[in-house]
Amino acid sequence: MKNGLLLPDYLVFFIYFIIVASYGYWIYQRKKKAQVDTHDFFLAEGSLTWWAIGASLIASNISAEQFIGMSGDGFFAGVAIAAYEWIAALALIIIAVWFMPVYLKNKIYTMPQFLKTRYNESVSLIMAIFWLFLYVFVNLTSILYLGALAINGLLGGGYLHLIMVLLSIFAIIITLGGMKVIGYTDVIQVSVLIIGGLATTLLALNIVSDKVGTGAGIFDGFNTLLKDAPEHFHMIFDKPTPESSQIEIDKYLILPGIAMYFAGQWIVNLNYWGCNQYITQRALGADLKTARTGILFAGMLKLMMPIIVMLPGIAAYVLHKNGHLPQLTGGKDGAYSAMLSFLPTGLKGLSVAALTAAIVASLAGKANSISTIFTLDIYKKYIKKEADEKKLVWIGRVTIIASMVIAILFTWNDLLGIGGEGGFTFIQKYTGFISPGVFAMFILGMFWKRTTGAAAIAGLITGLVMAIIFNNYAPQWFGNETLLYTAFPTMENGVQVWRIPFLICMGWAFVFTVIVMVVFSLAGTKINPKAFALDKQMFKLQPSILTMIVIMLLILVALYAKFW
Secondary structure (H helix, E strand, C coil): CCCCCCHHHHHHHHHHHHHHHHHHHHHHHHCHHHHCCHHHHHHCCCCCCHHHHHHHHHHHHCCHHHHHHHHHHHHHCHHHHHHHHHHHHHHHHHHHHHHHHHHHHCCCCCHHHHHHHHCCHHHHHHHHHHHHHHHHHHHHHHHHHHHHHHHHHHCCCCCHHHHHHHHHHHHHHHHCCCHHHHHHHHHHHHHHHHHHHHHHHHHHHHHHHHHCCCCCCHHHHHHHHHHHCHHHHCCCCCCCCCCCCHHHHHHHHHCCHHHHHHCHHHHHHHHHHHCCHHHHCCCCCCCHHHHHHHHHHHHHHHHHHHHHHCHHHHHHHHHHHCCCCCCCCCHHHHHHHHHHCCCCCCHHHHHHHHHHHHHHHHHHHHHHHHHHHHHHHHHHHHHCCCCCHHHHHHHHHHHHHHHHHHHHHHHHCCCCCHHHHCHHHHHHHHHCCCHHHHHHHHHHHHHCCCCCHHHHHHHHHHHHHHHHHHHHHHHHHHCCECCCCECEEEEECCEEEEECCHHHHHHHHHHHHHHHHHHHHHCCCCCCCCCCCCCHHHHCCCHHHHHHHHHHHHHHHHHHHHHC
16 A cells, blocks of 8 residues: 655645644633633633534544544445434434523533433432543543554554554643633634545545546546445445345444434434533533534534545445455455545645544543543532632643543553454444433433433433343344344354344333333422423524524435435
8 A cells, every 4th residue: 555655745734733733822822711710611611603613513523433434334335324424413403402402501511410400419420430431441542542543554554652642642732722722723623624535535536437437537436436336325225134145234234224213323313412521512601592503513514524434435445346446455444544545645644634633623522521521520529629710620631631641551552452343333332332321311301300310320220231132132032033123143253143233222222211211200209300491482493593404404305315
């Protein structure tokens, strides 16, 4: 593979670094208040514009696992993987309309605070500790390891540990300035991410046109993809039959056709975008109109993300299928790096900058969320209740550095085995089991006044147990075909096993969790004293917000009509 950067590539990357660092420092100098004000440091309260909120949401969401993992899934399954991005846009509409009014009216700044306000101290503390461990030992480590691995590969290898340290330092520099610095530098990060990503996509289409099509440019390249890989342009997979190939079965296991739209796809997206400190934190310091507009702007950006992170994978598939991608190594996850090897000098530096922007923004956002939860929900409440604002900001900064150091220690020799499982799989494995219970706690807590603290704890346990049963034991205990699910054969570590599609497992785990929570809550009072007060005015939409929603819905309908 033609790896390694030349002088123009390094110059492009250096210019990117200088621009981001300089802009971040300028923002920091303009907002010295963040040094002593916790709400400003952790939330940039009242100072992030809608476009900064939207850009920051996307910058924090898109990282190496999207560039590498989603391109790989595009190579394997095609446009169907875009469901994660396009349903996310729909989920962001739901969160902007119904979730944000509840958070902002009740002055919710952290997710553990939501649980304490709505349920009790025990639920809040349990989840604060869980989220800290999850963010540090799963999210932060996987982002750092997979990101360093990807950039190391583009540089030709041999720099893995140096890249880990440099990514961490870059992220710390940005994070120490507080949420305002993160939010506004994320605007640059997203711009670089989109420009670099689009450059790779356009080049990929041109290469397909030259090598497989008529050589007439990007539109011919896209039409060539449609003609040469029509099976890669269907959103909905048919349920496998006994005559189906193993590849068809494996595709269905990760994207179970129309069934996933009635099951886990909603839980994945609504839980991630609406009940996740890492994401919601960007909007919690704004007024309702600004928060809603920023979230909807992020939704519009999500609609275009598959062009950047999925289409190069399909292009790699067509080139590989026709014998024009000999540099592909490492299976489907090598698709994106293989396409980058075609980039000319200068553009390769831009693509490395785009990948770095995605990684650094995600690391900074995650570190800030870790700092917020530890400082406001643990240190302030249980360690030093009398700590003043300046002390809390100082503790927040120490927590940021400590979390990054821990991440480096655990990724240095890949102690967690992230490389063996793949970053995307690693994250899904440890977050998917808990998502049904967490989402049930939030959705019932917001909109059903009878939900109790005991029901929340019972639901969390039920969701975890049900997820484990459906994912690991149900086919063995109850058979491969039941009224609830169908299990399919697949190979794991050279052994055939029967698995239920992951998103179906998540859907049923959520259903049983809700049932248990309802039963527990019915044993309590008709209206829980801790229930949130809701009124219709909270959910009223301004014309500009309604216009954005209608545009997004029309685009979504058109996309699904085209690729169904």
